[in-house]
Amino acid sequence: MSWLQLKIDTTKAQAPVLEELLETLGAAAVLMEDSADQPLLEPPPGATPLWDATRVIGIFTVDSEMDAIIEFLEAQLGEQLPAHRVEVLEDKDWVRAWMDHYHPMRFGDRLWVVPSWTPPPQPDAVNLLLDPGLAFGTGTHPTTALCMEWLDSLDLQGKTVIDYGCGSGILAVAALLLGAKEAWCVDNDPQALTATRNNAEHNGVGERVHVFMPDDMPDMQADVIVANILAGPLAMLAPVMAAHSHASTHIALSGIIRPQVDELREVYGEWFDMDGLAIKEDWCRLSGTRRA
Ligand SMILES: C[S@@+](CC[C@H](N)C(=O)[O-])C[C@H]1O[C@@H](n2cnc3c(N)ncnc32)[C@H](O)[C@@H]1O
Incomplete structure (x- = not known):
């Protein structure tokens, strides 16, 4: 045709x-x-x-x-x-x-991102349906992949999640499909909030996603926080992440290059034990747990 x-x-x-x-x-x-x-x-x-x-x-x-x-x-x-x-x-x-650019991708043990035009390679897996759009976050970038693998490694059943810098909403939607109860998504780009809402609805989890510009984020504490932004904004946002966490909240930060790891670990060390480090290509993911 x-x-x-x-x-x-x-x-x-x-x-x-x-x-x-x-x-x-x-x-x-x-x-x-x-x-x-x-x-x-x-x-x-x-x-x-x-x-x-x-x-x-x-x-x-x-x-x-x-x-x-x-x-x-x-x-x-x-x-x-x-x-x-x-x-x-x-x-x-x-x-x-x-189709030439974008194929199903697997993250960790359970999670797949599958374009809408492709049958899921593993129909019984957790399949997130996602087509490339205008907001960042299709899974092809190492910083996203690091977060997807981290989410896959957690027991998210019944947990509340914050996806800070949600872009397409890929991380929030993945968390919900992996069993999380609700997700709060924040981005300073309105286009990202629209994309997140659309992608959540497309995956049948629209009712469990709440989207906000940073200033409108309600005062709440989540069990899990994931933020794939960049080291500079992540450092500035550390007190915000602390305010949205409770004792034992799990956190992962991505979008960091190796020379930035120590400084960011120190900044977040005021509230969190940041003892996890994963590396993919030139990118790092720092993870940890909020202290009591
Ligand atoms: C690298 S993308 C991550 C998208 C998606 N979460 C992923 O992992 O693929 C970073 C997102 O953070 C948003 N962002 C950047 N600085 C921010 C800030 N200070 N507050 C909220 N969102 C921010 C950008 O608009 C962008 O959508």
Whole structure:
């Protein structure tokens, strides 16, 4: 089957507006690329999830009236559409573009992340359904993998969890699928909170996920805290993590490179025994337990 793709070169500010309009117009998919045509599969930790120069691509069935679609977009924007073109996507389902990059991944003993277009390799495993989106966290990055393996190693049955810097919500959803009771998810990017809500609903755990901007996080203490951010923000957030923990709360910090480990261990050492260290490629995960 052939498809038509409308490629619009736009700005970071206008990209979400166009995304929503293209979805309203019945696009089978809306993708984002940077000017170098790199699909936005996984921005590095700490990166802004959209490039300044963003290309928004709406994929439509081949019989779509592209002139009418462009006219509608211009009417909604109240201005001419920025540089754009319509191309045929020959003999190639758009999904294949993702399929080339993204495959089922296993974390620890029980946990898999499975794209929606692939049958789970182990149907009886804990299968988290996740497609690449605009928020960080598909499982392909070592910092995420380190947290997923840590969650898999815990007994989460009936536990409460904080996922601080939730991105796609992958860690919170994994924790819930592994038996946790409820998850509080925090991110300073509203797009991440939307992605987390969507991914939680897609996995049937939407009712047990609560999403917050950092300032709106309620005063609560969780049994488990996982935070994959970066060493700088993690150091600043140490008192916040302490305030959200109780005696025996388990904590894991990821997004840390080796030279930062000792300093971060010392900062968190004021409240936590940070005796766990795991390393994957250039990245480290520090873990520990809150002292009484
Ligand atoms: C590396 S991603 C982690 C995403 C996901 N938890 C994972 O493990 O794949 C870090 C996330 O933390 C968020 N973030 C960065 N600094 C933050 C802060 N000070 N407070 C809350 N969220 C923050 C970013 O917006 C981003 O979504």
